[in-house]
Amino acid sequence: MEHLNKNNNKNNIPFPYVYYQCTCQVVSKIRRDIFFSTNQFPLKEPVESEINSTTISHFPPTHFNHYRLKSIYNLYFCPSCCEIHCPDCVKNDFLCFYCPNCLFDVPQASVVSEQNRCIRNCFECPVCFNVLTVVSQKDVLPTSASTSSITDEQNSYYLACNVCQWKSLEIDLSFDKSTGLYLQLQKKESVLPHEVEFQNLRNYYDKCLRSNSNMNSINTKRLSALFGNSSSLLISPSIISHIPDLKTKLILAKRENNQKSDEYNKTNDNQDSTILMEDELEMIRLKNLENMEELTSLEQKLNQPEDQPKFLSHLRIHRIPLRVKLQTKCNKCEKILIKQEIQKMKKPSNIRFAIKCFARDYIPNIFIQQLIPNKPLYKDMPVQVLLKFVNPLSQEIQVSLTTLPNKQNENENKSKPKIDTDIKKSAPKSPMSPIFGRRTSSLMASPKARKRGPSLKISTAPIIPTKIKEEQYKKSEGVSSCNVTVLAKNFKIPAYDPLKEFENETEPTEQKQVGIFEKKKNSVSIVVEVRPTGNVNDRVEFPILVTYSFVNDQKEVDNETPISPNYAELSHGVQKFVSFWTVIGIGKIVEENIDNNKDNKNKENKNKKK
Amino acid sequence: MEEEIIYYDKSEYIETDSGNKISRKSVISVPQNIVLGGKTIIQQNCIIRGDLRRKGSGYAVVIGIGKYCLLGEDSIIRPPYKIYKGVFSYYPMKISDYVHIGQRTIVEAARIGQYVIIGNDCVIGRFSVIKEYCRILDNTVIPPNTVIPSFSVYGGNPGRFISELPESSQIIFEQKAKQYYDRFIAKIEEDDKKTSN
Ligand SMILES: [Zn+2]
Ligand SMILES: [Zn+2]
Ligand SMILES: [Zn+2]
Ligand SMILES: [Zn+2]
Numbered sequence: 130m131e132h133l134n135k136n137n138n139k140n141n142i143p144f145p146y147v148y149y150q151c152t153c154q155v156v157s158k159i160r161r162d163i164f165f166s167t168n169q170f171p172l173k174e175p176v177e178s179e180i181n182s183t184t185i186s187h188f189p190p191t192h193f194n195h196y197r198l199k200s201i202y203n204l205y206f207c208p209s210c211c212e213i214h215c216p217d218c219v220k221n222d223f224l225c226f227y228c229p230n231c232l233f234d235v236p237q238a239s240v241v242s243e244q245n246r247c248i249r250n251c252f253e254c255p256v257c258f259n260v261l262t263v264v265s266q267k268d269v270l271p272t273s274a275s276t277s278s279i280t281d282e283q284n285s286y287y288l289a290c291n292v293c294q295w296k297s298l299e300i301d302l303s304f305d306k307s308t309g310l311y312l313q314l315q316k317k318e319s320v321l322p323h324e325v326e327f328q329n330l331r332n333y334y335d336k337c338l339r340s341n342s343n344m345n346s347i348n349t350k351r352l353s354a355l356f357g358n359s360s361s362l363l364i365s366p367s368i369i370s371h372i373p374d375l376k377t378k379l380i381l382a383k384r385e386n387n388q389k390s391d392e393y394n395k396t397n398d399n400q401d402s403t404i405l406m407e408d409e410l411e412m413i414r415l416k417n418l419e420n421m422e423e424l425t426s427l428e429q430k431l432n433q434p435e436d437q438p439k440f441l442s443h444l445r446i447h448r449i450p451l452r453v454k455l456q457t458k459c460n461k462c463e464k465i466l467i468k469q470e471i472q473k474m475k476k477p478s479n480i481r482f483a484i485k486c487f488a489r490d491y492i493p494n495i496f497i498q499q500l501i502p503n504k505p506l507y508k509d510m511p512v513q514v515l516l517k518f519v520n521p522l523s524q525e526i527q528v529s530l531t532t533l534p535n536k537q538n539e540n541e542n543k544s545k546p547k548i549d550t551d552i553k554k555s556a557p558k559s560p561m562s563p564i565f566g567r568r569t570s571s572l573m574a575s576p577k578a579r580k581r582g583p584s585l586k587i588s589t590a591p592i593i594p595t596k597i598k599e600e601q602y603k604k605s606e607g608v609s610s611c612n613v614t615v616l617a618k619n620f621k622i623p624a625y626d627p628l629k630e631f632e633n634e635t636e637p638t639e640q641k642q643v644g645i646f647e648k649k650k651n652s653v654s655i656v657v658e659v660r661p662t663g664n665v666n667d668r669v670e671f672p673i674l675v676t677y678s679f680v681n682d683q684k685e686v687d688n689e690t691p692i693s694p695n696y697a698e699l700s701h702g703v704q705k706f707v708s709f710w711t712v713i714g715i716g717k718i719v720e721e722n723i724d725n726n727k728d729n730k731n732k733e734n735k736n737k738k739k
Numbered sequence: 740m741e742e743e744i745i746y747y748d749k750s751e752y753i754e755t756d757s758g759n760k761i762s763r764k765s766v767i768s769v770p771q772n773i774v775l776g777g778k779t780i781i782q783q784n785c786i787i788r789g790d791l792r793r794k795g796s797g798y799a800v801v802i803g804i805g806k807y808c809l810l811g812e813d814s815i816i817r818p819p820y821k822i823y824k825g826v827f828s829y830y831p832m833k834i835s836d837y838v839h840i841g842q843r844t845i846v847e848a849a850r851i852g853q854y855v856i857i858g859n860d861c862v863i864g865r866f867s868v869i870k871e872y873c874r875i876l877d878n879t880v881i882p883p884n885t886v887i888p889s890f891s892v893y894g895g896n897p898g899r900f901i902s903e904l905p906e907s908s909q910i911i912f913e914q915k916a917k918q919y920y921d922r923f924i925a926k927i928e929e930d931d932k933k934t935s936n
Contacts, residue, residue, distance in 0.1 A: 202910065260882075260884065260886070452888065467906050475931045482869050485906070487906075
């Protein structure tokens with residue numbers, strides 16, 4: 130009972146829902162299985178070819194990883210691998226850098242030189258970190274005789290915060306012009322101690338570099354001897370030899386250090402003494418402090434790490450840090466899945482996608498259409514769930530559904546879960562008929578299977594795991610709280626036709642298949658009968674394995690059209706199978722005789738009090 | 740699953756030819772200065788200040804609102820103002836398609852892009868610009884002149900960047916906005932039924 134509650138806590142997806150299991154979950158489960166059968170580190174990656182609809186069918190989502198399930202909107206689909214991907218199993222690349230305030234795109238080259246900050250007129254408040262606005266001194270003064278006397282030339286500008294009313298005048302900062310503030314500020318910033326120090330160091334090493342040009346020929350053995358046990362201990366000679374630039378720099382640094390060390394240290398000494406003086410002055414000031422509000426907060430100090438000022442008056446304004454746009458790639462084949470259209474040096478305000486491979490445009494979209502009856506769920510009271518499958522593809526698809534085996538009898542189930550070992554052994558060959566070969570259940574199977582010993586050939590025979598795994602699965606097994614019956618296990622969904630989208634519904638004349646509620650354009654609604662078998666407050670949720678197949682009937686594969694899903698690898702007329710697990714949650718079991726949740730909750734509380 | 744239907748009192752709402760549903764209990768000052776895109780819902784006690792405009796005669800578009808928008812109960816839409824070169828003046832506001840504005844929220848933005856969801860009890864400061872695909876959490880105060888880039892979630896007081904939205908937000912927001920309109924259905928009074936029968 131204890132672990133059951135734990136699982137319920139972990140899995141708190143609000144009802145009703147249809148969630149999907151990403152392929153990467155199967156991959157990680159296979160890795161874990163390999164580990165349990167071999168006990169070897171590092172974890173072995175499954176071979177790519179092993180991830181197919183058959184292997185996927187062996188790994189239904191367990192209650193352990195329900196929190197890893199995704200809604201279809203958060204999933205991607207790689208058209209060349211024919212695989213579902215989620216944000217956890219894609220690669221991200223920088224696409225462009227931009228300022229979140231002025232929205233201008235910043236070229237990659239100047240991103241580095243400008244310290245990842247906006248080079249336009251965007252500054253953040255040093256006190257509350259909101260955006261500062263330029264205020265003209267002229268506008269602020271009351272309209273009196275004095276205002277009119279200020280001509281445009283005399284006018285000055287300052288930055289003000291709209292949130293905390295901080296003004297740059299508080300740190301004696303004002304500007305002559307309202308444009309090009311960064312350039313005006315740069316002059317003032319360039320005399321700051323840390324900037325001066327950086328410039329000095331830079332000039333120093335630049336000089337070192339320039340004065341040496343024929344040191345490249347030095348061999349690595351001598352180099353390592355040279356560096357022996359002094360600086361750069363961590364850099365191995367072989368690495369140095371591969372980076373010619375670094376090699377020269379190191380040599381130069383070393384040589385220059387020996388020759389000119391006195392020269393540079395001198396300036397350091399001077400600075401040390403001034404810092405000491407400043408420290409003392411600061412201490413005196415702190416001792417005589419009357420108003421705590423003059424001091425900076427930790428957050429404010431960390432926002433200015435160069436000197437971490439103690440007083441508000443020592444804060445400086447900072448340019449706004451840039452944000453980045455990412456593009457998303459398949460982690461297997463590097464195909465770009467999501468890419469925004471970027472117009473260089475323009476405001477990236479209009480969002481258009483150059484490439485978008487959302488799963489919802491490729492895999493059947495599943496919705497819970499209706500519950501019949503739409504009432505609270507009682508134990509052993511069957512409900513009909515109408516599941517609507519929508520085909521987003523421009524081809525007809527064949528869908529086949531598989532559910533986990535139902536409990537025959539509750540008592541029987543508790544002692545010994547129902548297992549279908551025979552089916553498991555004869556691993557399904559055609560993905561079209563994914564025979565239920567759930568390995569989780571096979572773990573509790575006959576001792577025969579266990580004796581076969583570990584095997585690594587995942588694609589052919591499932592690995593027989595060790596005892597550790599067995600126990601893990603047993604725990605997850607007990608939570609199944611409903612029996613599920615799907616009558617229409619195989620059905621076809623017509624292709625999506627954008628031209629028909631606004632046409633009126635035409636009721637198909639063909640006779641109805643058993644278990645199919647209705648067919649509309651590119652969607653099919655099926656009836657799933659669910660009988661809750663668990664206890665009161667158990668979550669009623671069940672996995673369904675969806676396998677869909679289609680034939681690429683596009684005679685010419687047109688790579689240029691991003692709108693229609695393009696299965697590049699598929700040649701004309703080849704049937705392709707794709708499988709994925711979904712979990713459908715419809716609600717919690719409530720106690721009988723009680724019709725609404727409020728009463729139920731009251732009852733619960735009463736029970737707790739007892 | 741289809742979400743629950745929101746019934747409204749048929750006598751309370753006016754439905755325009757383009758499908759706008761406007762509560763009679765809302766306050767819309769100088770409607771001639773306001774443009775609605777169609778299928779937009781304006782709920783009760785919502786105040787839209789079409790009267791606050793730059794000096795001049797005749798009508799001008801002061802507030803433009805796109806299609807499939809929702810102005811929640813008790814929300815206030817007020818054009819932004821500022822003193823420019825010594826002259827106090829109001830400036831027009833543009834709200835794009837698929838924008839939901841929560842209950843009791845005050846909006847003084849300059850522009851709100853498409854697919855934006857603003858929570859309840861928010862203040863959207865003067866001349867702030869919200870780009871496409873954004874979400875403003877409940878109880879957020881966006882300071883004046885703030886620019887909110889696309890795919891951002893903002894929250895807090897003052898409103899700060901919280902997280903990024905997934906790229907698929909457009910589809911979700913569009914569905915949400917359309918579904919809300921479809922779910923917003925007039926409740927036919929039983930008396931009406933009787934008379935029609
Ligand atoms: Zn994944
Ligand atoms: Zn900027
Ligand atoms: Zn501030
Ligand atoms: Zn791929």
